[in-house]
Amino acid sequence: MSPDTSVERRVIHIISQLVPVKPEAIKPHHRLREDLGMDSVASMELLSMLAEELELDVGVEDVADVHTVAATVALAEAFLAKKKVA
């Protein structure tokens, strides 16, 4: 993943709407729950908001192993690539 991609910026922007953390303080290695304080519902809501914003067809089973900001970005990029191919 290249650093500071537009997808990364969008992910960080959404996270900053869900938890009281400034966007500049959110880093790719941060874990959604332990480092950013998101509970199980909030972390799922993040993925849900991202899928809606980027118009991605993401199922619940796809997000089971997404625990960090970087993994969230990777998931979004993978689905964007899939969308492009389709």
Place this chain on the structure above:
Amino acid sequence: MSVLPHVPTDEVAGPLCAEVTRFAARSIDARAIDRAGAIPAGVLGGLAELGLFGLTLPAAHGGAGCGLLTACQVVAELARFDRSVAVTLGLHLGLGTRGLVAFGTSEQHERYLPSLAAGERLAAFATTEPQAGSDLSNLATRALEAADGSLVVNGRKVFVTNGGLAGLYTLAVATPGLGGRERGQSLVLVERGDAGLTVEAEECKLGLKGSSTTGLVLEDVRLPSSRLLGEPGWAAKGLAHILSWGRTLMSAGCVGTARAALDKVHGQVAHRRQFGKPLAALEVVREQVALLEALTFGMAALVDEVARADDEALLGRSLAAKVYSSESAWRVVDGAIQLHGGLGFIEDTGLAVMLRDVRVTRIFEGANDVLLSHLGAGELTRTKERAPLTGAVGLPLAGLATKADALAAQVEARRQELLARYKVGVFRQPRWMHQLGGACCWREAVDAAVRRAAVSARPEDVARASLLTLRASAEVSRLLEEPAPRDLVEVALSDTLPFPEVRP
């Protein structure tokens, strides 16, 4: 980080509960406690003499080494006599000392457990803050590391149960930077005598008036690093375990309250005459009493199962036990008042204090609205399948097992439908998550009730489990098939209804 195994203590629970009953019947007067707004010192001393403050504390440090199950049975029994007393003990055994027992160092154990076990020092637990109730991710109370390695704590905690009685407080605080975690949270132990700690005045509450509830103000409270409980910056896992104990013990208290209300109902319907007959002879009354008994049977069965569960299962199932027990206890006490007619509204009858006391159980230990969302989210991401009851229980209950499985299938069908329709977007549908969470509570209670009836094989238990299953099926259908009509939601959320301005 290790969690002590639950000790099977069935063999001590029976005789111990009998002793608790004798003590409570002799010494606890719920109305007097309610009027005085405090538990007499003699009652707390009596609990200490019975060894109850050390019930779940390790035997090596003066406790009895019992597990959650025995603690639940004792708390339920005490709640039959007075909920404030049950809450005071339950909080000490659960939220108050569980973190210390499970995650404390040997030095912390040696320093605190003997006095806690003896009841010379009570324990309290503080997470809630003026701006953060159920949201633990947003703590404003901070412990910052000083140059000498000590921690300096500043902030305010509110609604601290046992706050005015406790000698030791477990606090959840934000610890930015500690343990290498920028936004970490930690648990810290604060002693009553620590400089900078102020225990605020007792709150004036709707109920649980004998239970102490205060705020705590922390102004530059300096703690040695040895006061950190568990891994620095990593409170989340510890908190989950501690909260699951707290929720389960609180649910056990609801069982006791419901049983106390039912005791009064039985006396009322046997003796009170209407239309020339005792109330118990009226079909409509019998039906209502049977339903209250069925709800209570479900509560007891669910709490019993959850209290026996391993740590992993305890985390999820304690949510359902808490929501189902608190909502059902509220229904049972309200139903008991209704069956008493005007007498139910009179303080001397003893139901008014129960209603006031039980109301907060739908709020504290996680507001039910929040927990329902968590239950729904947990159900949507669940990977483990529910074990069917058909085939697992004996032939006499085969029909009942089929009905319980049908109820579970109804919940599963809705789960699959939501996943297919919304995909990951389902987590932005709070109403659906709520509904699914509510349906899960009924399913959990029914499953536990059927299993319990299968074990006891008593005809009255089978009948109660059957009635609960019928009622739950109706409730689940209502929940899943009759969401609030779209028109109603549109009006409720429209701009035409005045609503306070939302400030960022």
